[in-house]
Amino acid sequence: MLTTTEDAVLRNAYSTAVTGAVELVAPAVVKIDITGRDAKGRERGAGSGSGFVFSSEGLVLTNAHVIAGATGVDAVKVVLPDGRTCSGSIIGADEDTDLAIVKISAGNLAALRLGSAHTLRQGQLVVAIGNPFGFQHTVTAGVVSATGRSLRARTGRLMNGLIQTDAALNPGNSGGPLVDTRGDVVGINTAVILPAQGISFAVSADTARLVIPQLLRDGIVRRSYLGIAGQDVPLPRRLVRH
Numbered sequence: 713m714l715t716t717t718e719d720a721v722l723r724n725a726y727s728t729a730v731t732g733a734v735e736l737v738a739p740a741v742v743k744i745d746i747t748g749r750d751a752k753g754r755e756r757g758a759g760s761g762s763g764f765v766f767s768s769e770g771l772v773l774t775n776a777h778v779i780a781g782a783t784g785v786d787a788v789k790v791v792l793p794d795g796r797t798c799s800g801s802i803i804g805a806d807e808d809t810d811l812a813i814v815k816i817s818a819g820n821l822a823a824l825r826l827g828s829a830h831t832l833r834q835g836q837l838v839v840a841i842g843n844p845f846g847f848q849h850t851v852t853a854g855v856v857s858a859t860g861r862s863l864r865a866r867t868g869r870l871m872n873g874l875i876q877t878d879a880a881l882n883p884g885n886s887g888g889p890l891v892d893t894r895g896d897v898v899g900i901n902t903a904v905i906l907p908a909q910g911i912s913f914a915v916s917a918d919t920a921r922l923v924i925p926q927l928l929r930d931g932i933v934r935r936s937y938l939g940i941a942g943q944d945v946p947l948p949r950r951l952v953r954h
Contacts, residue, residue, distance in 0.1 A: 729893040730853045733839045736895030738851075739822035740765040741888060743791040743843040744774055744800070744814070748781045758782065762842035762888030763790070763814065764897065766924075768823045773920065774887030775902050776805040776812040777866060790816050793849065804927030808869040808935070809919055810902050812887075813927045824889060827896030829875055829916035832856050840879040840901055840912075842888030854879030854910070863903060863913055873919055875899040878910035890914040 741764050748758035758781030763774030772790060779802055782788050788800035798816040805812035832838075836856045844850050854877050861874040877890065881904050890899035899914030926933045 729837055730839055730851070733891055733893050733895050734841065734851050737764075737824060737839070737841055737889060737891050737897075738849055739793055740824045741793065741841045741849060742772060743846075743848050744772075744778055744887065745789040745791065746779060746782045747787050747789070748783045758787075760843065760846060760884055761886040762884065762901070764887075764889045765821050765823045766826060766897070768821050770816045770818055770821060771803070771928075772800065772814040772816060773900060773924070774812050774814060775900065775915075776807045776810045777902075778887045779805060779812050779814065780807075788814055790814065791848070792818065792821075804931035806923055806927060806933040807867045808865050808933065809871060809915060809923050810865055811900065811915060811920060811923050811927070813924065824891070825896050826917045826921060827892060827894075827898045829859060829873070829898050829918050832859050832875065832892075832898060834858060837893055838875075838877055838879060838890050838898065839893070840877070840881060840885060840888060840890050840914075842881070842885035842901060844882035844884040846884060850885075852880040854912075857911070859916075861913060871915065873916045874902075875914045875916055877912050877914065879912060880910070881912040 744763050745760045746758040761778030763772040766773050786799045790798045790800045798818050800814040800816050803813040803815050839853045857876040861876045862872050865871050885901050888901045889897045901914045903913045905911040
């Protein structure tokens, strides 16, 4: 059983680790607002989410489902931590991994490093920063619950290598970074299981490393596939009896 002094030391170490990570990461986390058009062509809000600058050249990484409803000119607005609002252009998106890249034109941008999820251990402290329900730069912390999880993307394709964490995520956190205590991005927050509490998922930084170059080059991820299909075939009664 911990003494009062030991408990205080642990609490202080936890607090210092979280605040230190936030100081490193927060300047690069952005809010993304999306506008679309209704059936009559009128402009309307289509949603919002989070993202983070991963290159000082103005490249922002987010979720594909965050920018999915963007239609028309200036449909993507990126709000920087210092209050600046920039128009964003979609460089590419991959719905199968739920990743997308948006380009903005702005100076003095802080950029985050992509780490690796291979070294993550269960119980390791991680921090999520995003804009849940429009509340900018909301910080939540938790631990790595598991690695190597699988989840269906909206396309139906299986996303592998996801990080499961109990850091609280809500609508608007999508696309925001999941970082370790050194401030390295280990995942991109993408989904929660409802109505469960404390079951959140992030696309690993290792997946992002593979996808980013292809999105920058082609705007999409090209995948091979097998031309195999299945169908029900009625069996003869004699064969069934046998």
